[in-house]
Amino acid sequence: MSGHNEHTSVDTHEHLPSYGKNVMIWLVLVALTALTVTVASVDLGNYTFFVAMLIASIKAMLVINIFMHIKYDDILMKSILLACGLVFTVIFIMYSFDLFNRYTG
Amino acid sequence: MSTTSVDAHGHSNNHAGHGYGDNNQLYVHFHRDDYGSKFGMWLFLFTEVLLFGGLFVLYYGYRIAYPHDYHNAAMELNIVMGAVNTLVLLTSSLTMVLSIVALRRKSIKTSLFYLIVTFGFGATFCVNKYFEWSAKIHHGIFPGSMELRETRPAGEVVFFGLYYLMTGLHTFHVIVGMVVMVFCFIFIRTGTINSDKYIVLENAGLYWHLVDLIWIFLFPLFYLLH
Amino acid sequence: MFEQTSRYSSTVDSAMLYITVISVLMLLLITVAMIYFVIKYRASKNPIPTQYHGNVAIEVTWIIIPTLLVMSMFYYGYKDFSDLRNTEKFDEEYFVTAKMWNWDFKYENGTVTDTLFVPVGKTLKFNITSLDVLHSFYIPAFRIKEDAVPGSNGFVVITPEKTGEYDIACAEYCGLNHWNMYKKFIVMEQDEYYAWVESQGGKDKEEVNTTEEKSAESDSNEMSENKEN
């Protein structure tokens, strides 16, 4: 009866992540945290914000790709993630048109 | 709030029927779609991201409106506390992953151990947060306080308002994640979650990583940018 | 009501007319086609349908033509709007303060009234703010509207070209008497207006007791005289 056989058992998980790789990623994440705290004490002027966000984004990418194993998921999973990210970015960009001109202009 | 329901319901079709023990149609309905559950979980995570998104949008708006007040207010937050909490959450993310890896490698004991450790880190985070908040409240910095309303500039009021809202909402998610872990623990013990059917634990893991992910951004935004 | 009170109001009306004409044509096109098809291809006349799955050329056409049309509409709206906002020079400035449920109009010399008197043919700037909740400064006859936001300032610039009495209304819901914030906007002849302003000499409206208006009234008096020259 259930006619969606073409989709069943998609979650095959050929990839069986190892302990070691995850620990490595964790070490990288800890190192990046240390880096961002260190950088924060250096005055980079206007770049402070961007550097902090850059490091946070790298960390986020690592968590999403490895810990949340998007890297090993199929194209559908990746594309919906991308779509969500796109909407979020678009909201920020559109919103900036108002903010920058109202508060700083 | 409904994470558990996504996990539970996404997975609900493992056992027979739709709740119809019916006489007219003898039909045993096996429908198990692990991929579908995970897909649903990701969609739910998007809604969580967007929920925080509203707050990030506000944070960003007021950051541009009051750059100097933000700067001054951020000085008052304790970097060490923030950094420790970051490490706690990062490590808990790792142990969560390890718990799933262990389960899939059929070592139930190891899996349960890592789950308990993760729960412990979650609790540590909350305790830290408690001390951090009480220190702030002790100094008269909390929403609606006289200190904030009367002596601080508008930007600082907004900054601390957002600080309480965002870390508060985040801590709420940490607690929900811990409750989910308790359920996972029980399910692993009873064998409902096992090395073959581990999607519930995996979804719980996804949720926990999201909590970590949001903190990764909250930490620099509140503690570091000054 | 549809009369032209300023150059701006007539440009808005022509933009309005432009959009309306195109809309009506579009609507006619759709409706006539629809009715014609329904009659011509009714089941009793055309029992066997001809299957078409689409036609790229036609579809591209009705993507491109509307795009061009709406872009022209955008341009009209944008052009008028930038006229309204980007006027650098203005002759008179007014401070409009909204509150539940009243308006205060402050002139450059410090006079405060609850009816707005302005000279004809001068470029006027209205700075708009609110004391409590959101209001909106709306003069239908001049096709202008700007929200009064507590804690920040908005503005509009117009040049009335016709004397007369017009309505000021509140267009942003603000509570019980939102509907009752009608005030008069009176456009006077220039000499009449300046004589009136001078006679007021920075007097407060009786019932309003605001303190800040007292300051610098003599300065602003001189300023307005200077501008006249």
Place this chain on the structure above:
Amino acid sequence: MNNTTNTNYTNFYQVKTKHKGLLAWLLTTDHKRIGIMYLISILSFFLVGLTFAFLMRLEMLTPGPTIVDAQTYNSFFTLHGMIMVFLFIIPGIPAVFGNFFLPLQIGAEDVAFPRLNLFSYHLYLTGAFLALYSLIFQTHIDTGWTFYVPYSLRTGTDVTLPLMAAFILGFSSILTGLNFVTTCHRMRVKGMKMFEMPLFTWALYSTAWIQVVATPIIGITIVLVLLERSFGFGIFDPTIGGDPVLYQHLFWIYSHPAVYIMAIPAFGVISDIIATFSRKSVFGYKVMAYSTIAIAFIGYVVWAHHMFTSGMSDTARTVFSFLTFFVAIPTGVKVFNWVATLWRGTIVLSSPMLMALSAIFLFSIGGLTGLHLGSISTDIHLHDTYFVIAHFHYVIIGGILSMFIAAMHFWFPKMFGKMHNEKVAKIGVVLYFIGANVLYFPMFIMGYMGMPRRYFDYLPEFQIYHVISTVGSWILIASILLMFTNLLIAIFKGKPVGSNPWGAKTLEWTMPSPPPLLNFIETPVPSHDPYDYHGHDERNFEDVKYIENKENDIINQENS
């Protein structure tokens, strides 16, 4: 395919379940029962909202107090807005017809998460009762459905419960959306590709995405207003440092896409109905599917056109105005494609078809007047006047409510296995068309003349328009009641119909009506075109009988 009622099955109403009586419904996970429950609850709340609309129009009959005072009037329009928006029009088509027909159209036996579906109905019911209770019995809430700060922070009336209700309803909406997206991806019958789904399903799919990605923003905004009222966080309160304009941004980031949550499913219904009653594949199927997604996406980048007079920066006004016009293009394409679908079809003017055609006309008026509101300079004049009211009611009453009613007529035989009285229904449709125009057209004129909205009283020069409009409201309400009564009678006294009275081709028509518990008796075989009208005509309703005879005559003549 058989047209006779298959008696060898138990339909989903008759299936015996674990629970008895009302619980058999309230605890069911069957998507069809949930759909019917949504239908009943949503229509009840709709009638409540309609009552407030009627009272408001009555109040506007004469200047000055007619039946109520200003305070009551203010709470009337708030109640009308809240009930209609949150309880009726946003859940509307997706919750009722989406739940019932989405799995049927893609050949699935249920949605992806049946229990989540039930949970989301329970959330809806909780939110609805919370809203109704607080709105009607507890307080004269008077903020308008937009809850603009700082008024909603200051008003003495209690906005806490309605806000919580809106939050819960939002969650219900999110869960439904999440469920539908997963269902579309995971539950399609073997052999059906994404681009072979019916357009109604496409519409639901896009809508579900908006529900998932936009609704959380209103959720957090509502929580913020609640907290601001209780604790004074200073986020929105301008006296402590907040900026009311940012509230409007957050509000419209959700509420503009919400307009498409309302409209896109209605577009899907129009597509299905037009294809069915023209016996043709929808013109430009792929373009229709893409335009649905395009509308959903563009919906995210145009929210601030609700804020042209709000004190937003000039650059933002320009950019948002520019982007707003791009919504017109996919919408326009849809309208043109519908009209093109009629071309060389075999058109039967049944009541759903008549309603769909009237909806295209009314919706076009609503859409085209949207251009006036998208252009900055004209919007500055028209914003917050009756023009806006007329515009969105043309869209909602003309395009969405009418399609809700059309969907009720279209799918009625499938849901209940009975046929309604087509003649009465057609009279209803014509009355509805007249009523909607008489009610809303004068508002365009009033708005252009400068009559602001949410006014308890008005200047005498507007009275003539208000009188016409009020008379229109009576016609509209009469027509709605007429159509509803007609359907209600048909549930009990209608003639039984076969599986496919309209001769439609999408999969929901391949099973007997009402459907059996797990929908399909045999696994359906989808065709590559969901609207594949080649081949035998299996229509079976009164209008067609006479036409069929004629058809046969013609075919015989041709053959001989």
